[in-house]
Amino acid sequence: MARVSLKILKRSRKSRARLGLLRTPHGVVETPALVTVATQAAVKALTVEQAESAGSQLVICNTFHLHLKPGEKFVKAAGGLHKFMGWSRPIMTDSGGFQVFSLGFGRDFGLSKIGYKGLTAKVGLKHKPKLLAITEEGVTFTSYLDGRKIFLGPEESMKIQAALGADIAFAFDECTPPNADRAYTKMSVARTHRWALRCLQSRDPKQSLYGIVQGGKFKDLRRESAKVIAALPFDGFGIGGEFGDDKRTMTKMLRVVVRELPEDKPRHLLGIGHPEDIVRIVKEGVDTFDCTVPTQYARHGTAFTTRGRVEINSSKHLKSRWPLDAACGCPVCAKYSRAYLCHLYRAKEMTAGTLLTIHNLWYFNEAVRRVREDIRRGRI
Amino acid sequence: MARVSLKILKRSRKSRARLGLLRTPHGVVETPALVTVATQAAVKALTVEQAESAGSQLVICNTFHLHLKPGEKFVKAAGGLHKFMGWSRPIMTDSGGFQVFSLGFGRDFGLSKIGYKGLTAKVGLKHKPKLLAITEEGVTFTSYLDGRKIFLGPEESMKIQAALGADIAFAFDECTPPNADRAYTKMSVARTHRWALRCLQSRDPKQSLYGIVQGGKFKDLRRESAKVIAALPFDGFGIGGEFGDDKRTMTKMLRVVVRELPEDKPRHLLGIGHPEDIVRIVKEGVDTFDCTVPTQYARHGTAFTTRGRVEINSSKHLKSRWPLDAACGCPVCAKYSRAYLCHLYRAKEMTAGTLLTIHNLWYFNEAVRRVREDIRRGRI
DSSP states (O other): OOOOEEEEEEEOSSSSOEEEEEEETTEEEEESEEEEEOTTSSOTTOOHHHHHHTTOOEEEEEHHHHHHTTOHHHHHHTTSHHHHHTOOSOEEEEOSHHHHIIIIIHHHTTOOTTOOTTOOOOBOTTOOOSSEEEOSSOEEEEOTTTOOEEEEOHHHHHHHHHHHTOSEEEOOOOOOOTTBOHHHHHHHHHHHHHHHHHHHHHSOTTSEEEEEEOOTTOHHHHHHHHHHHHTSOOSEEEEOSOOOSSHHHHHHHHHHHHHHSOTTSOEEETTOOOHHHHHHHHHTTOOEEEOSHHHHHHHTTEEEETTEEEETTSGGGGGOOSOSOTTOOSHHHHHOOHHHHHHHHHTTOHHHHHHHHHHHHHHHHHHHHHHHHHHHTTOO | OOOOEEEEEEEOSSSSOEEEEEEETTEEEEESEEEEEOTTSSOTTOOHHHHHHTTOOEEEEEHHHHHHTTOHHHHHHTTSHHHHHTOOSOEEEEOSHHHHIIIIIHHHHTOOTTOOTTOOOOBOTTOOOSSEEEOSSOEEEEOTTTOOEEEEOHHHHHHHHHHHTOSEEEOOOOOOOTTBOHHHHHHHHHHHHHHHHHHHHHSOTTSEEEEEEOOTTOHHHHHHHHHHHHTSOOSEEEEOSOOOSSHHHHHHHHHHHHHHSOTTSOEEETTOOOHHHHHHHHHTTOOEEEOSHHHHHHHTTEEEETTEEEETTSGGGGGOOSOSOTTOOSHHHHHOOHHHHHHHHHTTOHHHHHHHHHHHHHHHHHHHHHHHHHHHTTOO
16 A cells, blocks of 8 residues: 555645645545544444445544454454445544543543533643553553453554554544643653654554644643654644634644644644534644534434534424425435424434434535635635 | 226236236335335335335335324325325335234233234233223324323324325224234224224225224134125225234135135235245235334344344354355445444444345345246246
8 A cells, every 4th residue: 555645736825724635545535624433434324325425535433442343353354444344435543542531531521522611620640540541651441341451552553553454544642631731731742752653663664654743732732742743754644632622722723733744744633623613724724634523413413504503303393394404415405304304303213313414424525625615716 | 196006917826926016106016015114204224215225115104103203294294205205106004003902912911913922811802901992983092202192093094194195094903912812803803894984984085095804813703804894995905913823824814814805906914024924925815015024123133144044243243254145136235244244233333224224125125026026937
């Protein structure tokens, strides 16, 4: 497999946005692009054909979850992730570093990556997460499936990701909790940098590898992390963790980071992408980003439309012969009324989740396509 | 809407099997045919496109469930079931009569229609089901959703089915429990006959209506019921209830019933159709039959194949690069390995249920297609 490369077709004059082609061993991705989340080697509620019909260009699977189930040896025996899941387009695998947060401090504090407003409890140097142990070597997880201990360090993550065989792997890191204090974040980010070196030493040279910038919401730590990671021979760069509580802080922090990253290499923003974020992050020079919002919200009955969110559980939709979004060209809006989707959701038919997921993915992919068009035409 | 009619293309010389075309306002069904179950106006786990891709020719929805959710007025306002669910092929609605059993004695005794082997408790004239009241007028159900009382009698069922607007409605009946004694069955079947007359009087004349033969496992009651119902001006005939504990008894009882039914009208067997039953029931002259087996088993991880059942939960499949059935032409077997399907099922991904449902429906539809071919070629 050849490594990935980014061909930049056009740069915005008004922002850091760029239009590009990300070349991978499994085809070309038009960037900026949404990366569809397929945690367990499946886009939840969809078949591969449906994910394609929703316009998904590439997917991101999860190293930690696939290590637990089914185990990378089965994926490798099947010929790698592409053959295993029947997805012929590009695939990324994240490193397991997000689970260091979500199954550690995230669980202890009941936190999602961006849900910490109003929380006063801080994570400092003296704190340890309850269900996992983080050392210089790596992280010992306790499986949520059967309680067994699972050790993941940089070398293990690289080995598993090589076996999974995605086009793009990510370096193993610690995604620091949003309530980490400065001392904890500084210690953690330095360790993430040492892990980055170990990842480069143990990587599969045939697979592309993105380094990950951390640093929490501390501007100087972010800048420092970006400089260190940018100087290493990665094929691209991930930007992880959280950026502070509001969108403006996120934008500023992204700017600090992206400024340090090489112009000619792809940049991926990990786990961010509400509709209102898309233009913002693209303007800061992000090429790809993944987000569970379109799929997860769909399964909980929220559809994104050009006229705002639609909560399909509301019985008012039972009378509506309109599609979710009259301005939408997706296969769901072409065929199904709100009345039917509302009925399916209220009747707890799985098909509701399927149809809303197709719509939401289309909606997000279409939003990003328009952003590309705007860059092409010099409107961004 | 025109009423349905059956054009018989060929009759078997060796059995009562017949090859036909069931003409409906929404197209022609090649018979014998499996009717795919779409209880709540959706084939569980599938979109309409997927149900079509699995070869389903027609579906059967449930009057009782759709009356509860979303309520027939919403379906009618949407332009009827076809428009509501986006299914352009023929649709049947059953009458609610099965729920008289399943939510009544069926629930009290923990019985399915054919699961009563070894049960010694009988239902006699003095017994009453706990959660519903059956009178000459009709049946008062207690909603499992909110405890409210729902009355369904022949007139109500006809009215609801007219609003749902399927191609074929069924008369309201009592599906007698498999452990009903002779006295109870005799009383019930006589009432079902009186209800049949009331259904004919209150039917929508533009909609086709099938009468239902009951009589439990009592040969003389079955024959009597078939004679009474056959003499009424129905557009076709349903055969309901159970037929005794073993396949041979079922066959004999079907023969008793079918002998009394007019040759030129379609016959539907309600809720029976394991793969091993298909040839048997077709040989007795059944034109259509519905069964939850392909869809329900799929969601519980059982795939039907030309080499027997595959329990996809078994971890032995994680190593298999084979499809579910190497002899199968379905879109799932064309693309997905057992390893992947096994992973999806074990990882609790909804997509497992979707893919197995497509396969099982295809498998059943293909089995019935081969039966049609066998009749055509004089092999049955």
